[in-house]
Amino acid sequence: MSKIIKGPSTRELMEQMARESEHLSINDRRDFLRKGVVAAAGMAATTVAGSAVAAQVNPANLPPNEPTWGKQLGHGVVEYPYGSPSQFEKHVVRRTVPWLTADSIASISMTPLQDLKGIITPNGLVFERYHGGVPQVNPDEHRLIIHGLVERPIIFTMEDLMRFPSVSEIKFIECPANGGMEWKGAQMEALQFTHGMLSCCEWTGVPLKTLLEEAGVKPEGKWILAEGADGAHMSRSIPLEKALEDTLVVYAQNGEMLRPEQGYPLRLLNPGWEGNTSIKWLRRLEVGDKPWYHREETSKYTDLMPDGRARKFTFVQETNSVITSPCPENPMVKPGFVEIEGIAWSGRGKIKQVDISFDGGVSWVPAKLKGLVLDKALTRFSLVTKWDGQPWLLQSRSVDETGYVQPTLRQLREVRGGNSIYHKNSIHTWKVAPTGEVTNVQIT
Amino acid sequence: MFKSLDSKQMKKSLLAIGLGAALAFTGSIAQAGKYGIGDTATKDQIAGWDIDIRPDGKGLPAGEGTVEAGESLYEERCATCHGLFGEGEGRWPVLAGGEGTLTEERPTKTVGSYWPYASTLYDYIRRAMPFTAPRSLSDQQVYDITAYVLYLNEIIEEDFVLTKDSLASIEMPNQDNFFVDPRPDVKNVRCMKNCADPKKLKIAGTLRGITPVGHFVEGADAPAASHDAQMEQEQHKEKARKATLKGETLTSHGSAGAASLSEMALAGKATYEGACKVCHGSGLTGSPKVGDIDAWAGRIKQGMPILLDHAIKGFSGDTGVMPPKGGRVDLSDKQVEQAVSYMVESSQ
Known part of the structure; x- marks a missing residue:
């Protein structure tokens, strides 16, 4: 319909070249694609600057001089009644890959994992996933209805919900498409884009079990349909067992009320399960005897296998891990002491162990788990070592409390092929060059 | 933010009396709520929001949808994104075609080639479409558009009348090809030494230039970091390309400040x-x-x-x-x- 005629986008060129190079061996294919990109897009070679946002340093503010801020007064209390990060942290933001989706209203952004410390994601940096944009919901006009196969259908106000005894739990939330752009090959040049559909917060709310007991689930009730109040009216079928086990109806994150992006004033949280089941702007829970097979559990969020059949209700986010320092955004500074750091998580429970390889998975050494090790939460790991300036093929491999070991990409591809889109939790590789540059590579 | 409502509590105790009577009547074993928080939802309140449809037809309203009525509605409300024949415009979802592609390198997953149930189509159109005006279609219009999209996929004939019963009876081509998640499906072991032959490691690099990495890579010619900027960039490149073809220099059009x-x-x-x-x-x-x-x-x-x-x-x-x-x-x-x-x- 549009009269705008588009030249081939970079993506289209890439796809075309990927098709043309399918018969080549992996090494030849890589060369072909590299050369092809340069020829087709006329691109200049890129150089790593360490950080394009590297601060400009004024020697007048360095010892022995008294810096500017030591010779004047700063702003007073409540000049900023709600505080923001330092002006020098402006690069720490969510980012998206625009060609992934048709529009920003039904799209996804990624958390800047490369800049975060500890295991808690600050509220303003939690990754976003909207199917119809962020609604601005007035909490006084928001209602949650529980109905269907229950003894007493109930309508709750926010005030009602906040009267129930509350719980606060630290849980990760991850989109099942995290890493999904790399099933067929490495194509994301930054940690934020390979793993950033992932966040971890302290969530406060009421166990769904409490609310279901209040309504009284009839014996034939086996599934729950959760539905949002946004324009997408996002809906998913949740098995009753999960609802009774650990699902929360959440109104706060990291100590304050939910952000609009995260479902203000009310959302579901299914710990350890694919993020889209944690319905935001939650307005309705219907108890039924069968699943509903709605769009987001048939057309989407099902996993296509090589034989053309597809897996459904692939809820759990299996264990995964990634090294966050170094990474493409945080290259090696110089030879010598280095702390290798990263995060590991599992939708089946706690992280038991993380190992690190410097040689692409030939040999491994155990890393240390740092700080809190919690059920279905991000867990930070660390290994202090020395870098002698030689190239590394750096990997991390997590093991969760069920004994499941994070798989290799080859193992996943052997079973699932390359069309799955979701649930790619394979061991990730960063190539560290003698220059300190860190790039995303795949080892098969 | 939340006001205390004395009248609501009064209403609650009145409702509790009614509830006790209802329980006695049905002979239910369910216990009354432990906390007694929340009003009983009325039938009307539930009916307004209870929009979901199931494969067995549960939830479908009364009505009859036809391909003929759906055609004009589809062209008016849907075709701008999904294409006149369901082929999809730009990056918007393709609705029709794709049969037999699910085992191919680039499968086309459409209503006809992939979706297991026709009910999902009615449910989704009713809850979320058209994208820019969700919940604006009448139940009747949803029936008509559903019929037309099924027709585009050659799942129903032109004269098929879509009703509560007939919709639930439709068998979709890919219905039997979904199975419940069998994971864990791979078993790695925690090997520590000699886990792979270093000579056999194949290392594939990243395709460069398709991720927005301008924030840390100097001179990276990557797509811009937002949808608007991406579109702008693509349009600017296209204009520049056309201008070059004509031997002109591109004058930049700034929008009004x-x-x-x-x-x-x-x-x-x-x-x-x-x-x-x-x-x-x-x-x-x-x-x-x-x-x-x-x-x-x-x-x-x-x-x-x-x-x-x-x-x-x-x-x-x-x-x-x-x-x-x-x-x-x-x-x-x-x-x-x-x-x-x-x-x-x-x-x-």
Whole structure:
């Protein structure tokens, strides 16, 4: 319909070249694609600057001089009644890959994992996933209805919900498409884009079990349909067992009320399960005897296998891990002491162990788990070592409390092929060059 | 934020009496709520929100949908994104075709090739479509459009009448090809030494230039980091390419700055951002993109009264369809006028 005629986008060129190079061996294919990109897009070679946002340093503010801020007064209390990060942290933001989706209203952004410390994601940096944009919901006009196969259908106000005894739990939330752009090959040049559909917060709310007991689930009730109040009216079928086990109806994150992006004033949280089941702007829970097979559990969020059949209700986010320092955004500074750091998580429970390889998975050494090790939460790991300036093929491999070991990409591809889109939790590789540059590579 | 309501508590105790009677009548074993928080939801309250449909037809309203009625509705409300034949415009979802592609390198997953149940189509159109105006279709219109999309997929014949019963009886081609998650499906072991032959490691590098990494890679020619900027970049490149072909130099068209906007236009900025930008910000569905002087010139020439009339009442043009008030019938005529002024003044 549009009269705008588009030249081939970079993506289209890439796809075309990927098709043309399918018969080549992996090494030849890589060369072909590299050369092809340069020829087709006329691109200049890129150089790593360490950080394009590297601060400009004024020697007048360095010892022995008294810096500017030591010779004047700063702003007073409540000049900023709600505080923001330092002006020098402006690069720490969510980012998206625009060609992934048709529009920003039904799209996804990624958390800047490369800049975060500890295991808690600050509220303003939690990754976003909207199917119809962020609604601005007035909490006084928001209602949650529980109905269907229950003894007493109930309508709750926010005030009602906040009267129930509350719980606060630290849980990760991850989109099942995290890493999904790399099933067929490495194509994301930054940690934020390979793993950033992932966040971890302290969530406060009421166990769904409490609310279901209040309504009284009839014996034939086996599934729950959760539905949002946004324009997408996002809906998913949740098995009753999960609802009774650990699902929360959440109104706060990291100590304050939910952000609009995260479902203000009310959302579901299914710990350890694919993020889209944690319905935001939650307005309705219907108890039924069968699943509903709605769009987001048939057309989407099902996993296509090589034989053309597809897996459904692939809820759990299996264990995964990634090294966050170094990474493409945080290259090696110089030879010598280095702390290798990263995060590991599992939708089946706690992280038991993380190992690190410097040689692409030939040999491994155990890393240390740092700080809190919690059920279905991000867990930070660390290994202090020395870098002698030689190239590394750096990997991390997590093991969760069920004994499941994070798989290799080859193992996943052997079973699932390359069309799955979701649930790619394979061991990730960063190539560290003698220059300190860190790039995303795949080892098969 | 939350007010205490004495009257509500009073109502609650009245309801509790009614509830006790209901329980006695059904002989249910369920216990009364432990906390006694929340009002009993009325049938009317539930009915207004209970929009879900199941494969067995549960939830479908009364009605009859036809392919014929669906065709014009589809062309008016759906085709701008999904294409006249369900082929999909730009990156918007493809609805039809793709049969037999599920085992291919690039499968096309459509209603016909992939979706296991026809009920999902009714449910999804009713809850979320059209994208820019969810919940704006009547149950009848949803039946008609559902029928037409099934027809586009050759799942029903032209004379098929879609009803509560007939919809639930439709068997979709891919219905039997879904199975419950069997994971864990791979078993890695925690090997520590000699886990692989270093000579056999194959290392594949990253395809460069398709991720927005300008924030840490100097000189990276990657797509811009936002959808708007991406679109702008693609359009600019296209204009530059055409200009080069003609041997011209590209003159850059800056959009009008806030300083030059009229009061009317300034007042319309918020409406534009909230209601119009989804299409007019990117040129989606054939709409004239704000700032695209060429696209707007002919339209502006028609004069404000005609532009405004089209915006308020809707209009079918050569490049696409403008629904009445862009599907946002909640907007006042004044708000639409302000938004149109904003778009016009930003595009000349």
